[in-house]
Amino acid sequence: LAKTTQPISMDSYEGQEVNITCSHNNIATNDYITWYQQFPSQGPRFIIQGYKTKVTNEVASLFIPADRKSSTLSLPRVSLSDTAVYYCLVGDWKSGGYNKLIFGAGTRLAVHP
Amino acid sequence: DGGITQSPKYLFRKEGQNVTLSCEQNLNHDAMYWYRQDPGQGLRLIYYSQIVNDFQKGDIAEGYSVSREKKESFPLTVTSAQKNPTAFYLCASSIDPLKNEAFFGQGTRLTVV
Numbered sequence: 001l002a003k004t005t006q007p008i009s010m011d012s013y014e015g016q017e018v019n020i021t022c023s024h025n026n027i028a029t030n031d032y033i034t035w036y037q038q039f040p041s042q043g044p045r046f047i048i049q050g051y052k053t054k055v056t057n058e059v060a061s062l063f064i065p066a067d068r069k070s071s072t073l074s075l076p077r078v079s080l081s082d083t084a085v086y087y088c089l090v091g092d093w094k095s096g097g098y099n100k101l102i103f104g105a106g107t108r109l110a111v112h113p
Numbered sequence: 114d115g116g117i118t119q120s121p122k123y124l125f126r127k128e129g130q131n132v133t134l135s136c137e138q139n140l141n142h143d144a145m146y147w148y149r150q151d152p153g154q155g156l157r158l159i160y161y162s163q164i165v166n167d168f169q170k171g172d173i174a175e176g177y178s179v180s181r182e183k184k185e186s187f188p189l190t191v192t193s194a195q196k197n198p199t200a201f202y203l204c205a206s207s208i209d210p211l212k213n214e215a216f217f218g219q220g221t222r223l224t225v226v
Contacts, residue, residue, distance in 0.1 A: 034214065043203050043217025044156070087155070100171065101146055101207065101215055103156035 004088045009108040018075040020107050022088030025069050031091035033064060033071045038085045038106070047086075048073070075109075083111045116140065119204050119218035126191070126198065126225050134189045134221045136204035144207035145187035146215065149173060149200045156203060162187055191223065199225045 005023040012018045024033070032051050036044035048055055050062040050071070061074040075082055085106040117138040126132045136145065144163050148156040158171030162181040176195025181187055187206075191198045201222050205215040 041201070041220065041222075043205070043220055044215075045217070046214050049214060085155075100158055100161060100169075101205070102158060102172075103148070105155040 004090055004104050006086075006088050006104060006107045008105065009110070011110050011112065012078055013112050014079055015077050018078050018082070018109060018111075020073045020075075020086055020088075020109070021070055022073070023070045024088070024090045027068050027090050033062065033068075034089045035060070035062065035073045036087045036089065036103075038087065044087060044103070078109075078111045080111050080113065082109065084109060117204060117206050117216050117218045119202075119221050121221060122219065124221055124223045126223060128225055129193045131190055131192050132198075132223065134191065134202055134204075134223070136187045136189065136218060137185055138187075138206040138216075139185060140206055140208065140216065141184070142206035142208050142216075143184070144215075145181070146205040146207070147171075147177070147179065147187070147189045148203045148205065150203060150220075151200050159189065159202075198223055 032049055034049040035047045037047050038044040048057055048060050048062045050064050052064050052068060055062045063072040085108050087103050087106040120135045124132060146161045147159040149159055150156050157173050159173055159177050160168055160171055160179040162168035165181055165184050168179050168181050176192055178190045201220050203220045204218045207215040
């Protein structure tokens with residue numbers, strides 16, 4: 001099983017860049033790396049996904065080194081509205097191809113004025 | 114609009130009663146999931162289903178039951194055997210189990226009174 005490890009919490013200030021790193025030492029060849037954002041009393045929302053190198057969209061960037069044992073979610077110039085919990089997921093395969101979508105505890109990001 | 118709908122948003126149950134939480138999606142997704150979230154905690158997987166008439170236990174299935182008679186629907190029953198059912202319940206569906214992307218409903222907050 002590809003377990004993930006993230007910092008429990010992080011603090012930042014408006015306008016700064018925030019980097020959240022996730023460790024996944026046992027990532028399998030077919031696994032993708034996906035990040036979700038969750039606000040209180042809401043369901044998680046997909047942010048970005050990647051397999052290797054770098055992926056960028058309008059919300060964030062995802063950096064994945066060559067060994068794929070970790071990944072870094074980068075949020076440019078955060079605002080107060082980026083205060084949320086961020087989850088890193090790696091594909092969790094059962095024999096037969098089932099994907100259990102296991103969420104860890106996530107990283108609680110607090111953005112301050 | 115396409116999406117995933119959970120109902121009701123708030124639910125109160127007396128101890129000893131079974132209660133069923135609804136989850137419907139019109140995204141034509143094959144995979145569906147149920148999670149439980151306690152205050153300040155991450156998401157824990159209860160049950161998941163990859164196809165109609167098939168479902169698998171997640172990490173905390175005891176005291177819960179599900180059915181998947183239709184592709185669009187994945188109801189969760191919280192039985193009286195669940196000793197601590199008060200929690201926030203989230204349903205999700207996935208378009209592609211290979212890539213982990215999932216869409217979540219807005220959740221049902223269950224309170225035992």
